[in-house]
Every structure is written in C-alpha cells, then in structure tokens.
C-alpha cells in the first residue's frame with residue numbers, strides 16, 4: 001500500500017501566480033479527501049511577503065474539515081514559522097531546509113549550518129507540543145546552483161534531524177534533477193545508515209520528465225511514501241524553471257495498473273484535476289486528465 005502526501009495545496013499552489021481564495025483552497029482539500037487522500041500538505045508558515053499564496057495559512061486550517069483519518073501538515077522553515085504553526089491545530093510539521101548551501105541561502109536566507117542550528121530546537125519543541133514532525137531535505141538529488149549535493153551531507157543532516165525527534169525524513173528533488181539510478185542508490189544508502197525500517201518519503205518534481213520513473217525506482221528500493229500534487233501543479237518560486245510535482249492522479253494510475261493499492265479513487269482524482277484547471281485558468285501538466293478529457 002502506498003501512502004500519498006498530497007502537496008498540491010502547498011507546493012503546487014505556491015508557484016502559481018493566480019492567488020486562490022481561502023474558499024477555493026478549502027474546496028480543493030475537500031475534493032482531495034473525498035477522493036481518498038489522507039495526508040495533505042495544506043499550508044506553509046512562511047513570510048507572506050515572500051510567498052503571498054500562503055498568506056492565509058491559519059484561515060485555511062480553520063476551515064478544513066477535521067476527520068479522524070486525515071492528517072494536515074504545514075511547512076516550517078524557521079523559528080517564526082514554528083511559532084505560527086503552534087498557534088494552529090495543524091497535525092504535522094514539515095520542517096524544511098535545502099541541503100545545498102546556495103539554494104538554502106536563496107530559499108531561507110540562511111546557510112545550511114545556520115538552518116540546522118535553528119531547526120534542531122524547533123523540531124524538539126514541535127515534538128514536545130505533540131506534533132508529528134517530518135524533516136524535509138530539499139535539493140537532495142542536486143542543486144541548480146551548486147550541482148551535485150554530497151550524499152554524506154544529506155545523511156548527516158537526516159541524522160541530526162532524527163536525533164532531534166523527526167519521525168520521518170523526506171528526501172526532496174526540489175528542481176527535478178534526480179534520475180532512477182541515483183534514487184535507488186540514495187535510498188539504499190539511507191537504509192544502510194538508518195536501518196531498513198527507518199521511515200523515508202520521497203518528493204519528486206517532473207522538471208525533466210523523470211518524475212514517475214523516480215517514484216518507481218524509489219518503490220523498487222522499498223519506499224512506500226510519496227509526495228505528489230493534483231494535476232501536476234507545482235514548482236518553486238526560488239528555483240529557475242522548476243515545473244510541477246509528480247502528478248497525483250498519474251502516479252495513482254501507475255500504481256493501480258501495477259495492482260498496488262493507494263487507498264484513493266482515480267476517477268475522483270481526475271475530476272479534481274479537471275476542476276483545478278478551471279480554478280487556475282490554464283492547462284496543467286497531468287496526463288490522465290487529458291486521456292479522460294471528455295469527462296472533464
């Protein structure tokens with residue numbers, strides 16, 4: 001069984017120029033839940049001047065349906081983000097840094113070391129406050145500014161984050177630079193270092209068309225948790241030409257075709273992707289909704 005973390009409402013929307021209303025975001029989240037999605041990265045607690053699409057994080061969380069099976073996560077890059085998050089009833093915090101120095105300077109205005117030093121106590125406090133905490137390491141498979149990001153650095157940061165209390169690590173390919181062999185080697189190195197059962201998620205972007213190939217490589221290496229974005233929404237305002245995340249309904253179709261369960265209903269996801277296009281007002285990247293164009 002695959003566990004999907006739907007990142008459309010956060011990673012997806014934050015790169016869209018068109019600002020959606022709180023109501024539209026809540027509507028999207030309701031549709032995703034109706035399609036069977038159980039984990040949603042719904043908001044980001046970042047400076048609204050830098051990422052205006054996420055300015056209504058608190059408002060979104062106040063209006064989403066609270067059901068037992070659904071976990072809402074919010075992104076945190078700094079101590080001030082934690083302080084905002086702890087005033088909400090968000091279930092999980094995704095504590096993020098980029099493993100590449102130059103990228104992290106642009107994204108979080110801190111060096112990797114500064115971010116680690118700031119985020120280790122942030123993780124400890126979030127855990128103490130009863131939140132589930134995932135450490136997300138961006139640019140784990142390469143950086144558009146620095147190129148290769150050393151694997152030993154990624155493993156060292158993962159170690160520091162887990163020691164601080166992170167229950168899970170997600171390795172993120174922020175600008176879609178990963179390839180399937182690299183994914184396999186990285187997952188195996190992670191498992192060798194932290195043990196076979198150590199919870200690991202993968203987050204891919206489809207920038208170079210390798211998103212689903214990378215998901216499959218991760219699956220073959222034993223990973224069962226994947227981030228994806230409805231309709232293939234997504235990108236990163238700080239990454240040149242980064243395009244969408246791996247598309248949720250395309251990924252679900254791949255797994256269902258392989259007779260691997262995801263707990264979601266493909267038709268409802270496709271309908272949600274079609275609806276998303278009408279809200280954003282342009283064609284989006286997902287493939288399955290094009291196959292099903294007549295149902296849109």
Ligand code: ZN
Nearest residue numbers: 011172174203
């Ligand atoms: Zn991303």
